[in-house]
Amino acid sequence: MEEYAIELSGVMQNRPNFKLGPLDLQIPKGFITAIVGPNGCGKSSTFGLMLDLDKPDAGSIEVLGEPLAQGIPTELKKRIGYLPEQPSSHEDGMKGTEKAAFHRFWYDGWDVNRYRELLRILEVDDNQALGKMSKGMRRKFEFAVSLAHAPELLLLDEPSSGLDPLAWKTMIEILHRYMDRGDRTILMTSHIIEEVKRLADYIVFMAQGRVLGVYEKDELFGSWFTLFVSGEELNAKKAAGMPGQCGVEHAGGTTYRITTSRAAEAEEWVAEEGLTLVSRQALELDEIMSALLLQDRLSNRLI
Structure with a gap:
């Protein structure tokens, strides 16, 4: 125990x-x-x-x-x-x-x-x-x-x-x-x-x-990443379905900047959906804090 x-x-x-x-x-x-x-x-x-x-x-x-x-x-x-x-x-x-x-x-x-x-x-x-x-x-x-x-x-x-x-x-x-x-x-x-x-x-x-x-x-630091993902059929709605998704931004063209708290699962999802992982970037502590605060504010609005 x-x-x-x-x-x-x-x-x-x-x-x-x-x-x-x-x-x-x-x-x-x-x-x-x-x-x-x-x-x-x-x-x-x-x-x-x-x-x-x-x-x-x-x-x-x-x-x-x-x-x-x-x-x-x-x-x-x-x-x-x-x-x-x-x-x-x-x-x-x-x-x-x-x-x-x-x-x-x-x-x-x-x-x-x-x-x-x-x-x-x-x-x-x-x-x-x-x-x-x-x-x-x-x-x-x-x-x-x-x-x-x-x-x-x-x-x-x-x-x-x-x-x-x-x-x-x-x-x-x-x-x-x-x-x-x-x-x-x-x-x-x-x-x-x-x-x-x-x-x-x-x-x-x-x-x-x-x-x-x-x-x-x-x-924590091994799980929270920003992934830049590209694909002809990728849109904001589809990007929101990424495991651990806690932030989606259009990065131009067919590329989206998606923040996730479950990086390993998210990368598997990218491959399964036939999308391209352009790059990945580990989040710093203040960026993770900001993402958690945003999630908290959004969840409180839904209550």
Whole structure:
């Protein structure tokens, strides 16, 4: 039986200007899962519910096998690391050393050697006031703090925000090493396509407070393609019958540009219909997101 680090079942949250859910989502244990979607789609709100920083109006949440109905137990908190998108402004007057001491007190697994090693690798001086650090320096410091107690589950909200390219590459390497043991889980949000491609094993697409789909990364990028197909009898209606079709455009003459989420089946269909596959082009993550959003809008119109 597959184990999950996080399970959301029928989770809903209603706010005056935003509705989240219902969310049914399972995050596999031992892998890196990335949530991607437009700004305001509910990524950070979902993190808040998983951390018991906010309460759902309906549904249930389990984190590392523990239900959150009665709040998040202290022992469970110790197994989780969290890097929020924005640092807490009320900590600006603290020195890095003071925040580290606070975490060392609360987290049994705090490893001072690992913490110092992370600061050295990331080139961070923690003897500064947090509010005086540059955005990138503060981000690197908060990242080191989130990892220093060797959490079983790591939640990263836009982890590379404010990092320069060199620091970004270093962060990627650190996270890969963190996952080497095989028993740790990362759930992250990111709008950086290369970051998702470099890190994620699974990708969750969100929009307007709902999950549009969950995909294994390699399968996703191996399935979503734009095919340029030609044929004397080909028209928009016929092109719409392609397996996995989620977008048809006339490309001139007898050629059509058809986007599909099932490339292998689509190419078989092309051959069976006696058509010509002129070329094929793999979709990038943002293009897949756009296609899913279009499908979602069209399906909502039909309801």
